[in-house]
Amino acid sequence: MSVTSSKQKLNHRTPLARAGSIIVRLLLLLLFLLPIYLAVVSAFRPNGDIFRYGGTLAWQTFIPVPFTLVNFQEAWALPNFPIQIVNTAVLALVQATATVALALLAAFALARIRFRFRGLIFYLILITMFIPFEALAAPLFLIVKDLGQLNSFWGLLLPWIAAPIAIFILRQAIADIPASFDEAVMLDGGSLRHIFTVVIVPSVWPAMLTAWLTTFIFSWDSFLWPLIIIQDPAKQLAQVGIVSLINPNEVHYGTLFAASLIVTIPVVVMFLLLQRYYQEGTVASGLK
Amino acid sequence: MISGSVKKRRVRSPLTSARNAALLLLPTLLLIAIYKYGPIGQAVVASGQSFSVAGIPLGWVGLGNYERALADQVFLQSLGLTVAFAAIKIPVQLALGFSLAMFLFQSTKLNGFFRVIIITPAVTPIAIVGIIFLFLFDREVGLTNAVLTAFGTGRVGWLTEPHAAQFVVIFASIWRDAGFAMLFYLAGLTAIPQEVLEASRVDGANSWQRSTKILLPMLQRSTQLAAVSTTVAAFQYFAPIFVLTRGGPQNATNVAAYNIYQQAFVFYDQGFANAMAVVLLAVLVVVTAFELYLLRSRWEY
Numbered sequence: 155m156s157v158t159s160s161k162q163k164l165n166h167r168t169p170l171a172r173a174g175s176i177i178v179r180l181l182l183l184l185l186f187l188l189p190i191y192l193a194v195v196s197a198f199r200p201n202g203d204i205f206r207y208g209g210t211l212a213w214q215t216f217i218p219v220p221f222t223l224v225n226f227q228e229a230w231a232l233p234n235f236p237i238q239i240v241n242t243a244v245l246a247l248v249q250a251t252a253t254v255a256l257a258l259l260a261a262f263a264l265a266r267i268r269f270r271f272r273g274l275i276f277y278l279i280l281i282t283m284f285i286p287f288e289a290l291a292a293p294l295f296l297i298v299k300d301l302g303q304l305n306s307f308w309g310l311l312l313p314w315i316a317a318p319i320a321i322f323i324l325r326q327a328i329a330d331i332p333a334s335f336d337e338a339v340m341l342d343g344g345s346l347r348h349i350f351t352v353v354i355v356p357s358v359w360p361a362m363l364t365a366w367l368t369t370f371i372f373s374w375d376s377f378l379w380p381l382i383i384i385q386d387p388a389k390q391l392a393q394v395g396i397v398s399l400i401n402p403n404e405v406h407y408g409t410l411f412a413a414s415l416i417v418t419i420p421v422v423v424m425f426l427l428l429q430r431y432y433q434e435g436t437v438a439s440g441l442k
Numbered sequence: 443m444i445s446g447s448v449k450k451r452r453v454r455s456p457l458t459s460a461r462n463a464a465l466l467l468l469p470t471l472l473l474i475a476i477y478k479y480g481p482i483g484q485a486v487v488a489s490g491q492s493f494s495v496a497g498i499p500l501g502w503v504g505l506g507n508y509e510r511a512l513a514d515q516v517f518l519q520s521l522g523l524t525v526a527f528a529a530i531k532i533p534v535q536l537a538l539g540f541s542l543a544m545f546l547f548q549s550t551k552l553n554g555f556f557r558v559i560i561i562t563p564a565v566t567p568i569a570i571v572g573i574i575f576l577f578l579f580d581r582e583v584g585l586t587n588a589v590l591t592a593f594g595t596g597r598v599g600w601l602t603e604p605h606a607a608q609f610v611v612i613f614a615s616i617w618r619d620a621g622f623a624m625l626f627y628l629a630g631l632t633a634i635p636q637e638v639l640e641a642s643r644v645d646g647a648n649s650w651q652r653s654t655k656i657l658l659p660m661l662q663r664s665t666q667l668a669a670v671s672t673t674v675a676a677f678q679y680f681a682p683i684f685v686l687t688r689g690g691p692q693n694a695t696n697v698a699a700y701n702i703y704q705q706a707f708v709f710y711d712q713g714f715a716n717a718m719a720v721v722l723l724a725v726l727v728v729v730t731a732f733e734l735y736l737l738r739s740r741w742e743y
Contacts, residue, residue: 175545178545179556182556182559185617186559186617186620187559188585189578189617190574193573193577205582205583208580208583208584208585209582209583210591211589215585256470257470259470260466260470263463264467266457267456267457267458267460267463267466268457268458269459269463269464272463275467278474279470279474282474282478285481285674285723286677286678286699286722286726287481288677288678288699289678289698289702289722290482291703292485292702292703292707292712292715293480293482293484293488295707296484296716297477297480312473313477315473316470316477336457340457345456346456346457349457371565374567375567377680378680378681378684381684382703382706382707393567393570396569396573397569397572397573397684397685400576400685405576405577405580407577410573411573414573417567417570418566418567418570422562422565425562425565426558433557433561433625433628
């Protein structure tokens with residue numbers, strides 16, 4: 155039925171409306187895809203060609219002929235680049251997993267256990283979502299310095315693993331499970347741990363995945379924080395490493411984009427595989 | 443209504459045990475106290491001190507750092523830039539997000555593809571977005587100047603002329619975040635009862651009237667949320683500025699977050715930087731409160 159109704163709608167549209175729709179779609183491709191496409195093309199062409207065709211409008215501006223992988227060899231041979239990719243990946247995996255684990259425990263307490271000040275505590279956690287930490291990087295730096303966590307993996311990880319968004323997503327998901335399930339487990343002589351493992355965790359795994367993915371993307375996006383707390387290039391994250399390659403006088407775009415592509419592909423692939431959960435996560439964090 | 447025995451059982455139940463709740467929440471609350479509320483307290487404390495280059499507190503200076511901040515032309519300009527940046531970014535991004543959501547609302551395969559295309563910049567690492575725009579607006583090899591040259595106009599120094607640089611920085615920011623706004627509005631549209639959408643169609647309302655007169659007021663909550671989160675994003679915009687302009691030319695893109703970074707980590711003036719951070723936070727609270735008042739919900743369904 156839905157198929158026929160949507161077909162009817164299509165038939166109802168005037169040729170003018172249809173042409174308009176096609177033009178809008180082309181503009182959207184131009185606006186959102188072309189900048190990314192050009193960066194990808196530049197990663198696959200000799201640096202000389204970027205300068206030859208970049209400033210003009212030729213078909214070669216958009217098609218990488220001749221095609222080369224030399225930029226990727228150069229990027230991979232950059233000092234510390236491979237280890238920085240590993241650092242970025244390890245941090246994102248550990249951060250996402252630790253965040254979901256902590257958030258699951260906290261969300262379970264906030265959704266299921268009745269205690270004094272529950273609403274207030276939830277509110278105090280939630281409101282930290284709206285504190286602009288990029289602007290508060292200076293005082294956060296002083297705290298992490300006093301804790302002796304500068305230039306360390308712990309310094310990169312610990313400030314972020316108590317994440318209000320993850321707690322919010324999981325609390326809503328847990329609150330949606332009927333409380334009668336808890337009662338049933340209790341009547342069978344089960345404990346809080348049983349409720350958690352038998353009722354809660356198996357039912358909220360989509361929300362766990364959403365929170366995990368959101369955190370993974372957030373972690374992969376880190377820039378200012380590693381820039382200021384990591385001094386050792388071998389401990390640095392890839393984004394900061396790549397930006398440090400930019401020489402304002404002569405930008406070597408080929409290598410830059412090859413390295414950028416290597417850093418971007420894992421997170422974009424993760425997003426494409428799980429994009430349904432990502433969209434639901436953004437929606438959930440706003441509207442429930 | 444509830445019998446006494448049930449109440450008694452509940453009292454002993456682990457589901458009302460404050461001890462269990464405390465155990466489950468302890469790691470989270472500890473981390474939130476240290477790393478989320480800590481910086482606000484630390485900013486207030488550090489703003490009253492002066493620091494050595496190595497970041498060691500040297501002594502109390504009272505309100506000295508605030509007096510310096512409020513007399514500092516560059517800082518005042520950076521606050522103004524931040525507010526102006528937000529004032530442009532928010533309406534443009536929300537209008538774009540709303541239009542995209544209306545255009546791509548029906549869930550067809552093609553629309554799904556376009557939605558993914560529009561969200562992809564949002565998951566592209568932020569510094570890489572900076573590099574993409576560095577290339578796009580490069581004076582010699584950038585596509586924008588290639589197009590301008592094809593039309594016979596001269597090349598523009600996009601990143602070396604103040605207004606052009608401001609445009610590039612705002613454009614990059616909206617390009618990256620438009621997908622978020624779209625998702626907020628898509629979620630809002632999904633929550634609107636189908637009959638309302640159908641009824642407005644039967645009434646012969648054309649789609650522009652339908653969207654502005656009927657749907658937009660019903661999406662007030664989406665607008666509110668998108669506006670507030672966009673404001674926070676605008677106040678902490680950093681990486682693309684670091685990549686594209688380093689606050690230049692002539693401080694034209696030196697927004698507050700970048701200015702504070704420079705004071706703290708390039709000039710090592712932590713006391714001054716922390717005073718600026720407190721002022722910035724205060725401005726953000728005022729702006730957000732104003733927005734929430736402006737966009738207060740007048741519509742419930």
